[in-house]
Amino acid sequence: MYDQVETFLNEQRSSHLDILQDLLRIPSVSADSAFAGSVREAANFVRQQLAEAGMEAAIHETPGHPIVTGEWRKAGADAPTVLVYGHYDVQPPDPIDLWTTPPFEPTIRDGKIYARGATDDKGQMLTHILSAAAWLKTVGRLPVNVIFVIEGEEEVGSNNLDNFLAAHKKDYACDVAVVSDTSMYAPGIPAITYGLRGILACEVTVKGPNRDLHSGVFGGSVKNPLLALSEMLGKLQDDNGRIQIPGFYDGVTALTADERDRFAALPFDEGEFQRDLGVKALFGEEGYSTTERRWARPTCDVNGMYGGYTGEGPKTIVPSSATAKITCRLVPHQDAKALTESLKDFLQDNLPQGCEMEFRTYHGADAHVFDTSGPFFQSASEAIKHAFGKEPVFIREGGSIPVVATFSEIFGVETLLLGWGLNSDNLHSPDEHFSLDNFYGGIQASARLWQELGQGGK
Structure with a gap:
């Protein structure tokens, strides 16, 4: 038939x-x-x-x-x-x-x-x-x-x-x-x-003064929300690519030797991968190959960040707020809902004085x-x-x-x-x-x- x-x-x-x-x-x-x-x-x-x-x-x-x-x-x-x-x-x-x-x-x-x-x-x-x-x-x-x-x-x-x-x-x-x-x-x-991999997606906004301020008149007297947000985001990952959100790796199981061998046997040219992306060096969690990092290890990424003036030419202000969009890719035994709350708490704990934070949750999947x-x-x-x-x-x-x-x-x-x-x-x-x-x-x-x-x- x-x-x-x-x-x-x-x-x-x-x-x-x-x-x-x-x-x-x-x-x-x-x-x-x-x-x-x-x-x-x-x-x-x-x-x-x-x-x-x-x-x-x-x-x-x-x-x-x-x-x-x-x-x-x-x-x-x-x-x-x-x-x-x-x-x-x-x-x-x-x-x-x-x-x-x-x-x-x-x-x-x-x-x-x-x-x-x-x-x-x-x-x-x-x-x-x-x-x-x-x-x-x-x-x-x-x-x-x-x-x-x-x-x-x-x-x-x-x-x-x-x-x-x-x-x-x-x-x-x-x-x-x-x-x-x-x-x-x-x-x-x-x-x-x-x-x-699973996913969690969220958005964080840091608020400072009640309006954009003249950086000459007010600069140095209030915390700049863009700088505050940059400092908070910089603490999400250490120099070795490990995510610093509390409990992030709880329950994450190690890759089996068989799986690592099968990944390694696939045709993959790191040099060609790097050239295709146009980057001068690759980066990721220490101790894992590029393929393992992309497929089987959890990550945290800042997808976008904005605030203040972004038009042509200069505008000397201290912005009133700054926003970042964040996603984490998850592996088995990570709980998207629990980690979203942990991420929120981590950002709140690292919020500089003089600022307020708003947190918005989007979608998640295991x-x-x-x-x-x-x-x-x-x-x-x-x-x-x-x-x-x-x-x-x-x-x-x-x-x-x-x-x-x-x-x-x-x-x-x-x-x-x-x-x-x-x-x-x-x-x-x-x-x-x-x-x-x-x-x-x-x-x-x-x-x-x-x-x-x-x-x-x-």
Whole structure:
């Protein structure tokens, strides 16, 4: 039966590319209310694709942007139920002038398709819809039961997804989740991501005088909030890269020798990495490799800092306030909520006299590391090997995908993170692109995955 599917996929490459281009033309920028109509258009497009594939498709209203679902549940009680997640919203395209071609006019150059959302996540999400459609249009059935949940708010924090899934806990109960919103390890090296760091995000504001002051008249008589905030932030990390927030490393387990060996065996050139970033030296927690620091060790970063005058030329003031945005990437056994409170207390304890502090909490998510020896991961490995002609490597990802924690908490399932894109695809940047070979390979791998999961059963 799978031979029919594979033949069909090869014959439909041109049609599949047309569908991808049509979706990429829709400027579904969720962060900007001016694009609300286009976000709705993208939701309708995805619903139509699911319906045309042969699924029961629906649009569900939320206080924000719609969630689209598609269901096919005729494989039987003994077959696993797979929940596929993706998102149809995209990042803003700014700065527009740095795009070689317009961000919502998909253009093919050198075997890649350039457009906002090409990799993140329209192209990757679409691979699973097209593969399911291939099975239903050729064989007439899938080897597994499938539920698609495609949201339109991933790029703005998935504000309504958790409530939606919790409300449909029984309806969408599943055995495993599949997400393609990560990357291959490198060109020609497919990967399965088995670990994600968690995250906490917050904002701190230091307030001083009740207005901006003339630095000549008042300078030296009050504490400058920008200097105060700089001093506080400088205490977050020591010279060896260790985070100084109390309790930050409590419960953090050491990397196993096997895992460190596997990381070290991956092709990685530190010199090339450094040159690509344009830095004169690398820095991080002492005693760990660059890969280990990026994937498997906790961090604390200041994402932005502002206050006072930032326009052209000088303006001699003591600013009335200063603000910084902070995120910490977390590893298993770190508690995002507890560490957020610890960070708040640490900053308060280091607040200079004469200043006041305001602290705002944003989102948080715990880290996840999955056991790759389980049957679902082995099925995914076989599917990827078949499609790309090479065994995938198992990697961790330094970023965070909060929906993985949601699937674990609500449904109690593991998530297969199967990325077809590359970190070099300019996600969130001008000239975002997606290799067409990886797009077609992703469809093939997804189609094979349904067979491998079906053969394995529950």
